[in-house]
Structure formats: C-alpha cells, structure tokens
Amino acid sequence: MTAVSAPSDPAAATISKPRLDSIDTLRGIVMVLMALDHTRDFFSRDLAFDPTDLAKTNPALFLTRWITHFCAPVFIFLAGTGAFLATTRGSTRRALSWFLLTRGLWLVILELTWVRFGWLFNLDYHFSMGIVIWVIGWSMVSLAALIHLPRRLMVVFALLLIAGHNLLDQVEPESFGSLGWLWRIVHSGGMIQLSANTRFIAGYPLVPWIGVMALGFGFGPLLLRDPEERRHRLLVLGGIVTLLFVVIRATNCYGDAQRWSEQKDFLFSVLSFLNCTKYPPSLCYLLMTLGPAFLVLAALDRGTPRWLQPVCVFGRVPLFFYLLHLPFIHGLAVIVSYIRYGDASWWFANDPVGGSKVDLMPAGYGFGLPVIYLVWAFVVLALFPACRWFAGVKRRHHSRWLSYL
Numbered sequence: 001m002t003a004v005s006a007p008s009d010p011a012a013a014t015i016s017k018p019r020l021d022s023i024d025t026l027r028g029i030v031m032v033l034m035a036l037d038h039t040r041d042f043f044s045r046d047l048a049f050d051p052t053d054l055a056k057t058n059p060a061l062f063l064t065r066w067i068t069h070f071c072a073p074v075f076i077f078l079a080g081t082g083a084f085l086a087t088t089r090g091s092t093r094r095a096l097s098w099f100l101l102t103r104g105l106w107l108v109i110l111e112l113t114w115v116r117f118g119w120l121f122n123l124d125y126h127f128s129m130g131i132v133i134w135v136i137g138w139s140m141v142s143l144a145a146l147i148h149l150p151r152r153l154m155v156v157f158a159l160l161l162i163a164g165h166n167l168l169d170q171v172e173p174e175s176f177g178s179l180g181w182l183w184r185i186v187h188s189g190g191m192i193q194l195s196a197n198t199r200f201i202a203g204y205p206l207v208p209w210i211g212v213m214a215l216g217f218g219f220g221p222l223l224l225r226d227p228e229e230r231r232h233r234l235l236v237l238g239g240i241v242t243l244l245f246v247v248i249r250a251t252n253c254y255g256d257a258q259r260w261s262e263q264k265d266f267l268f269s270v271l272s273f274l275n276c277t278k279y280p281p282s283l284c285y286l287l288m289t290l291g292p293a294f295l296v297l298a299a300l301d302r303g304t305p306r307w308l309q310p311v312c313v314f315g316r317v318p319l320f321f322y323l324l325h326l327p328f329i330h331g332l333a334v335i336v337s338y339i340r341y342g343d344a345s346w347w348f349a350n351d352p353v354g355g356s357k358v359d360l361m362p363a364g365y366g367f368g369l370p371v372i373y374l375v376w377a378f379v380v381l382a383l384f385p386a387c388r389w390f391a392g393v394k395r396r397h398h399s400r401w402l403s404y405l
Helices: 010-015 021-043 059-087 093-120 132-146 151-168 173-188 206-224 227-251 266-274 283-300 306-316 318-341 369-396 400-404
Strands: 127-130 190-195 198-202
Touching (some): 059 093, 059 132, 059 266, 059 283, 059 369, 093 132, 127 132, 173 206, 206 227, 206 283
C-alpha cells in the first residue's frame, strides 16, 4: 500500500500546506491492522477455511479478520486524498498527472516482482497475483486521467462506480468470450488461465477501487476548511455513510450479493450482518468501512494521542512498511516451520492447481490467536526503527525518487 506525495515546485514553497497528522495516523493504523491480517495468513492454524465463514469460525477469529477489512478501502481512499493535497503544495495538475501515471505503473511492477516474491518466495511465474498494490497502481493510472475532469464530475463518476457496480454482479466473464479475462480484471475477479500451465489471480478487480480513489481526491477540499468546520463535516459525513450502510444492509435487497440472515444466536446474527463481500468489494462493504473511518478521522483531527504517535510513523512511509513486512513475516514462518517440522517447502511453492498451500502443509500446522497476536506485535515493533529512519530520510531529503517509495 502506498500514499501519494507528488514532487513539488520549489517556487511554490511559500504556499505549501503542512501535512495533516490525522491522515498519517489513520493511514498508519490501517497499515498496522494489515500486518495483523498477513501474520494470520502465515501463522494461523485455521487456514483451511475462510475466517468469515460463520459455519466454521468463532467470534474472535471472525473479528480478527473483519477489523482488517478497513485497510484497503481506507488506504485507497486516502491515496486519492493525498493526491489532492499534493496540489496544495505546489504541484500542478500536469505534474501530478505524470507522477500518478509513472508511480502507478511502478506499483504494478512492484506487485508482480517484489510483492509476489514476498508472498511466495519463488520466481516460478507459472502463478502470479494481482492484489492490493496492483489495484492501487492501476487506480493511480486512472486517476492520472480523471484529475483533468471538473472535480464535481469526477465525484459523480466515482459515486456511480461505487454505488452502481453491484448491478453488474450477474454478468459472467464467459459472456465476453475470449475477452472474459478482461472482465475478471475489471470487475468480477478470479483465476485467469493464461496458458495450459500459467495462471493469474485477479484478486482485486479495478472496479470499484478506481472510484474509491477518485472519491478520495474529490474529498480533499474538505480537509482545507477551518478545523472546527472540518471536524463537524467529518462527523456528519461519517454518521450519514454509516447509517446508509445499516439501512441498505438491513433491506437485503441491494448492495451485497451475500445476504445476511438470522443465525444460531444474536451475536452470530450481528456477525452475519457485518459479513459483507470484499472480493470484489460490495457497496455495503465500502459503506461499512469508510463511514466509521470518517468518524475516526474526525476524532484524530483534534490531535494525535501520544500513544498513537509511533503509528503515525508507519503512515508516513506506508509503501516502505508494506515492502518490508511481507518478506519479514514470510521469513519468520519459514524459520518457525523448520524448527517445528524440519521442513518449510510449502512456503516456497505456488498454490497447487485447484487447491492452496494448506494442501501442502503438515497436519496441525499453525497456532491459535494468542500466538498470532504476539507475532504481530513482534513484527510491528521490529520494523518500527527502519520505518522511523526512512521517515527521517524523506523529511530531510526531497529527491524525486523518494516520492516513489
């Protein structure tokens, strides 16, 4: 995941706007939560099933997964907001457009190289994935064009993508014949068979993420208002979006292909209500995550609590943190597997055809949530010094290439 910090014009330094710590802190929170989800991906004993599967999960495991649902929507939205704020620091639309285009393509390359290696620890390109860095990259490429539209028109376009894309849920890739792969990349997601032995997973379809980033750009001017007015508007906006989620979700008519239902008890019924579709992200999923995020942003706008200030560091160098944490967690899993089983071959393999790495693991692999939370805390603490150092480098130096990290 990555924030936007476009190259600035030195001549415009006198009108440069300060960074908003609230944005960096919120971004840092979602980065830390993201690390929890990825720690679970490598260390959980419950990898054989989806932790949001109410027939198999328990409340603690469900909520450990569910809280991380906030990461991608909040981060992608704030990436768009960061792009707008770059225009207040002296970057022209033309310069910002070029930056978004080049950085977006750079992120796509990183997804297919470094990030892929961080997940798989091999160079066997018979299996590849397009996940969160992939979709952020293509969303930036799209935003490079969209920022030339009038802002209101861009916001309308973004809202149409977000609110209307579920109307296309019934359209199957097979409807497009030989171009079905393109529909998977754009909307439906899923496995793309590139050749007899080569597969690509479109894990994060482009729609509606392009709309989320564009909406974040359109949201930017709100952050330039007087602090009291800004906080009031954030509270109102957060309340409206959250209420809209509750109303739409309660109707069970639109906004999520996965309907909620009454379960064996009240708690599991609540979990069913919260169990919105992430792949691809439904309207309800986006409302559920962005609404509370606006409320948290309003609270953080009053000042970052001292205990959250270290988290702000991660929010200032999110891509750097992302690129470090995956191979670090994966490497820890390899070490633990060798110690425990004398083998870790499954951590260097591609997912088998028609299965997953779970099929390659020894019976009983993994740990419960207490160990996962301990490993997560260790990962965050271990990476903090490097992130603090790099945040200092970015603060002291203004080399253009640093904007790409």
